[in-house]
Amino acid sequence: MDKFTIEDMNLYYGKFHALKNVSLNMQENKITAFIGPSGCGKSTLLKSLNRMNDLVEGCKITGSLKLDGEDIYGNMDVNVLRKRVGMVFQKANPFPMSVYDNIAFGPRTHGIKNKKQLDEIVEQSLRDAAIWDELKDRLKKSALGLSGGQQQRLCIARALAVKPEVLLMDEATSALDPISTGKIEELCLKLKKDYTIVMVTHNMQQALRISDYTAFFLLGEMIEYNDTDTIFSSPKEKKTEEYITGRFG
Amino acid sequence: MRKYYDTELQELNNQLVEMGALIENAINHSVNALKDKDVAEAEMVNELEAKINHKEKDIETFCLKLILHQQPVAKDLRLISSALKMITDMERIGDQAADVAEICKILSKSSYVHNLEHINEMAEQMKKMVTQAVNAFVTKDVVLAMSVCKDDDIVDNLFVQVQKDMINLITQDSSKGEVAFDLLMVAKYFERIGDHATNIAEWVIFSITGDHKLSGK
Numbered sequence: 001m002d003k004f005t006i007e008d009m010n011l012y013y014g015k016f017h018a019l020k021n022v023s024l025n026m027q028e029n030k031i032t033a034f035i036g037p038s039g040c041g042k043s044t045l046l047k048s049l050n051r052m053n054d055l056v057e058g059c060k061i062t063g064s065l066k067l068d069g070e071d072i073y074g075n076m077d078v079n080v081l082r083k084r085v086g087m088v089f090q091k092a093n094p095f096p097m098s099v100y101d102n103i104a105f106g107p108r109t110h111g112i113k114n115k116k117q118l119d120e121i122v123e124q125s126l127r128d129a130a131i132w133d134e135l136k137d138r139l140k141k142s143a144l145g146l147s148g149g150q151q152q153r154l155c156i157a158r159a160l161a162v163k164p165e166v167l168l169m170d171e172a173t174s175a176l177d178p179i180s181t182g183k184i185e186e187l188c189l190k191l192k193k194d195y196t197i198v199m200v201t202h203n204m205q206q207a208l209r210i211s212d213y214t215a216f217f218l219l220g221e222m223i224e225y226n227d228t229d230t231i232f233s234s235p236k237e238k239k240t241e242e243y244i245t246g247r248f249g
Numbered sequence: 250m251r252k253y254y255d256t257e258l259q260e261l262n263n264q265l266v267e268m269g270a271l272i273e274n275a276i277n278h279s280v281n282a283l284k285d286k287d288v289a290e291a292e293m294v295n296e297l298e299a300k301i302n303h304k305e306k307d308i309e310t311f312c313l314k315l316i317l318h319q320q321p322v323a324k325d326l327r328l329i330s331s332a333l334k335m336i337t338d339m340e341r342i343g344d345q346a347a348d349v350a351e352i353c354k355i356l357s358k359s360s361y362v363h364n365l366e367h368i369n370e371m372a373e374q375m376k377k378m379v380t381q382a383v384n385a386f387v388t389k390d391v392v393l394a395m396s397v398c399k400d401d402d403i404v405d406n407l408f409v410q411v412q413k414d415m416i417n418l419i420t421q422d423s424s425k426g427e428v429a430f431d432l433l434m435v436a437k438y439f440e441r442i443g444d445h446a447t448n449i450a451e452w453v454i455f456s457i458t459g460d461h462k463l464s465g466k
Binding site: 208232233240245247 | 254255321322326458
């Protein structure tokens with residue numbers, strides 16, 4: 001079943017045409033990877049999925065982007081959209097507060113005040129992000145004291161705490177060591193049973209290892225979109241072949 | 250751009266071409282040994298077989314190094330994985346050419362009482378298949394590779410013909426049983442070499458197109 005349906009999408013930053021006639025459907029409970037050289041529009045498309053681009057001055061979008069058939073840029077409440085579609089960034093960005101308060105921040109914002117309920121959400125979110133065992137005795141400690149890999153998994157737990165349907169990951173492991181990267185990749189594979197994941201990555205092997213579908217972007221155009229194994233074994237487009245084999249440019 | 254990587258892939262290509270030349274040579278010598286009862290030709294096959302085995306190990310090591318260092322994808326992955334599969338078939342062709350040469354040494358002591366017509370025809374057809382499979386790889390020619398797959402039927406049919414020839418020979422003169430049996434073994438090795446040439450052609454097709462063309466075996 002399609003979670004996102006994008007048709008004839010164009011995005012402009014002022015006069016710059018950043019995404020050109022992009023159409024693709026992304027399936028529920030699958031991991032979709034966006035790949036392509038810097039500046040190709042993959043992060044721009046990712047951010048459009050929960051309207052993070054609304055904050056960019058001069059950003060204009062045409063075409064249609066739907067979440068479960070509902071127009072993202074129509075009458076949908078942006079706060080509801082961002083609750084349904086969470087995001088994890090390249091650089092871990094824990095709030096300067098305790099581990100517990102980082103996770104409880106979102107649920108509190110959405111009106112949950114009950115201590116027992118919050119305790120349960122914090123534990124479950126940390127468990128889902130495969131970091132409960134490491135942090136259960138440090139819940140009151142500052143999140144800023146965690147390692148980079150722990151901080152990133154904390155951010156994933158924070159995103160999960162508001163029970164989203166989709167997790168957007170913008171190069172979420174690019175600043176991490178191989179062990180932390182491995183943990184987050186394992187986590188993605190576990191999480192896709194319950195969530196739809198869309199990720200931007202520069203790591204071809206990572207896209208190969210964990211994504212079900214891959215879209216290749218170049219200069220604002222989606223050049224090729226297919227199941228990941230086909231993209232990396234027998235891409236149809238010469239430009240895709242050149243990029244993934246490192247002969248681009 | 251990955252110039253060093255491209256140079257290494259070219260080197261892999263060259264190594265495969267060299268191994269292809271070695272197996273063509275081995276087959277030619279074993280066929281000559283059979284036709285001319287030439288033990289010296291048969292001895293040369295043994296030397297070539299050792300070189301073929303050595304080359305297989307070299308290419309295998311090289312492919313594993315490329316996989317480890319370059320993490321190939323797409324056409325590079327297809328080339329390297331096809332190379333790994335092709336060299337197994339090539340090495341088997343070397344073994345079978347050597348097996349034929351060994352039988353030729355035994356046969357050279359007896360008189361060929363029977364017309365070798367169908368076996369000679371098999372040998373020519375099988376040599377053509379191997380040469381064309383190697384050429385298809387060198388020139389990246391899918392059509393040529395497909396023709397190799399089709400030609401396997403000709404070799405298979407000739408083998409059935411040789412079987413009948415040998416049965417007739419034994420029926421007519423039971424003392425020729427041993428020679429007939431040796432010649433039948435030679436024909437069987439030729440038939441197997443045809444199968445290996447077909448496998449090579451199939452891997453050539455895969456490395457170029459990404460599709461497995463099964464010859465219906």
